[in-house]
Amino acid sequence: MKVIFAGTPEFAAVALQSLHEAGFEIPLVLTQPDRPAGRGMQLQSSAVKQYALSQGIEVLQPLSLRMDSKDPQRAEEAKAAHQRLLSTPYDVMVVAAYGLILPRSTLDLKPCLNIHGSLLPRWRGAAPIHRAIEAGDRETGITIMQMEEGLDTGPMLLIEKVAIDDSDTTGSLHDKLAALGGKMIVAALQNYAQLEAVAQPEEGVNYASKISKEEAALDFSQSAEEIGRKIRAFNPFPGAHGTVNEVVVKLWGAEVVAASGPAGQVLSADAQQGIVVACGTGALRLTSLQKPGGKRLPAAEFIKGFPLEGLRFA
Numbered sequence: 001m002k003v004i005f006a007g008t009p010e011f012a013a014v015a016l017q018s019l020h021e022a023g024f025e026i027p028l029v030l031t032q033p034d035r036p037a038g039r040g041m042q043l044q045s046s047a048v049k050q051y052a053l054s055q056g057i058e059v060l061q062p063l064s065l066r067m068d069s070k071d072p073q074r075a076e077e078a079k080a081a082h083q084r085l086l087s088t089p090y091d092v093m094v095v096a097a098y099g100l101i102l103p104r105s106t107l108d109l110k111p112c113l114n115i116h117g118s119l120l121p122r123w124r125g126a127a128p129i130h131r132a133i134e135a136g137d138r139e140t141g142i143t144i145m146q147m148e149e150g151l152d153t154g155p156m157l158l159i160e161k162v163a164i165d166d167s168d169t170t171g172s173l174h175d176k177l178a179a180l181g182g183k184m185i186v187a188a189l190q191n192y193a194q195l196e197a198v199a200q201p202e203e204g205v206n207y208a209s210k211i212s213k214e215e216a217a218l219d220f221s222q223s224a225e226e227i228g229r230k231i232r233a234f235n236p237f238p239g240a241h242g243t244v245n246e247v248v249v250k251l252w253g254a255e256v257v258a259a260s261g262p263a264g265q266v267l268s269a270d271a272q273q274g275i276v277v278a279c280g281t282g283a284l285r286l287t288s289l290q291k292p293g294g295k296r297l298p299a300a301e302f303i304k305g306f307p308l309e310g311l312r313f314a
Contacts, residue, residue, distance in 0.1 A: 001189055002090040004110075005048070006030035011178045012096035013047035015115055018182030019094065024189065026057050028088050030081070032099050033061045060084060066103050085109055092192070094185055095147060104149055112147040113188065115181040117174075118208070119143060119159060121200045124152035125208035129177065130170050132208075134233035136225070139163050140173070142181045144188045146197055151207075155197035158188050169235040213238045220264035220313050224256045224282030231284075239290075242277075242313035249306075249313075252296050253288035262312070269308035275299045277313055 002025045005016050012031075020026055029052040037044040045053075052059050062081040064074035082105060095102065096115040106112070118128035120143040125131075132140045144158040162176055188195060216238045218227055227240075231254050234240040239250045242264070261267050261278035268276045275286040289302040303309075 001025070001092065001192075002027055003189065004028045004030070004085070004088065004090045004093045005052075005096075006093060006098040006100075006102070007048045007096040008032045008046045008099050009097050010047040011117065011174060011181070012098070012115075013051045014178040015094065015096045015182045015185050016048055016051055018186050019189070020051075020055055020057075022186045022190075024186075026052075027090060028084070029057050029059050030098065030100075031059060031061055033063060062100075065100055065106050067105060068103075082106070092189065094189075096181065096185075102147060107147055107149065113157070113185070114145050114147045114152070114154070115185050116143045116145055116152055117177045117181065118152075119161060120145060120152060120156060121205040123206055123208040126210040128208040129173050130208070130211050130233045131206070132164060133168060133170060133173065134229050135206075136229055137164055140177070142177055142184050144184050145200075153200065155199050157195045157197055158184050160184060167232075169232045171236045211238060216240050218242050218251070218313070220277065221280040224279040224284045227279055228254050228256050228284055244308065244311050244313055247306075248292060250290040250296075251286055251288070252290065254284040254286050257283050257285045259283035264313040266308045266311050266313070269303050269311075271300050275303065275308055 003019055005026055007016060008031050029048060031046045031048040034043040034045050049059050060081055062077040064078045065081055067075055067078045067082060069075040069078060090110060093110055093112045095112060102112060119141045123131050139161050141159060141161040143156050145156050146154040148154040160180060162180060164173060216234050218230060218240050231240040231251050235252055241248050241250045257276060259267055259276055259278065260283060263278055263280050265278045267278055267283060277284050277286060287299055288296055289299060290296045291306055
């Protein structure tokens with residue numbers, strides 16, 4: 001079976017590697033254009049491109065696949081990409097976190113399967129892992145689905161659940177789901193003729209909107225449980241934070257404790273009790289923090305260079 005693969009971040013690269021190592025022929029990979037990244041804002045290739053090139057797989061990086069785009073450059077690149085797909089013999093396209101919309105002209109060429117990091121239809125959209133943790137879900141999973149023009153609305157072929165642990169961050173859960181997605185897409189293609197497509201339920205649909213940096217500013221009038229979930233959901237990106245004496249402090253780890261006080265008030269900040277901050281309901285013991293320009297530090301180390309006793313998070 002010949003597979004064209006479309007994806008961009010590490011989540012997708014794991015699936016691409018799984019397909020390649022399982023012996024599927026991959027004549028072409030689609031991924032997003034190189035983007036500026038890091039402190040020097042140097043152009044950086046996607047994780048998918050890096051893996052594809054390391055294996056000698058051809059890479060195509062169109063700005064868009066929509067031939068009807070009003071942007072002439074995007075339209076021309078889309079037409080060129082479409083012709084490349086037409087001239088490439090393949091049986092199926094596998095898509096994982098590609099980041100570009102696949103138009104009807106692409107979907108109609110060959111079957112398109114998507115690796116989605118949610119138990120559909122629970123979280124459709126761009127950030128299902130973040131939103132599952134933020135919402136307090138106890139489980140998530142991977143859905144292998146047939147793609148159609150609607151956003152993650154296609155029929156499901158395979159689905160497998162994963163428990164969300166109280167200690168899971170988006171980073172740790174991402175790694176679990178990426179590995180599972182790679183395993184499941186290999187199984188799906190190896191047994192493709194036997195798979196049965198099942199329509200998604202009409203109830204229980206939620207949209208996992210893209211994470212914005214503005215969301216990372218914590219509101220300590222919320223409950224300790226809500227804030228704790230946000231800290232886990234926004235780790236590693238964009239990093240939840242609070243402001244103390246006009247200094248933005250990123251919070252990477254916390255646990256709910258039984259304490260109370262004015263919302264945002266630091267109730268303790270010492271080696272014995274740790275950094276305990278009151279919330280709208282309950283309190284959090286902060287376990288990992290970072291000040292601007294510094295490293296992530298355990299609470300006991302952080303307060304040596306940034307005393308918090310008696311201060312308040314805004």
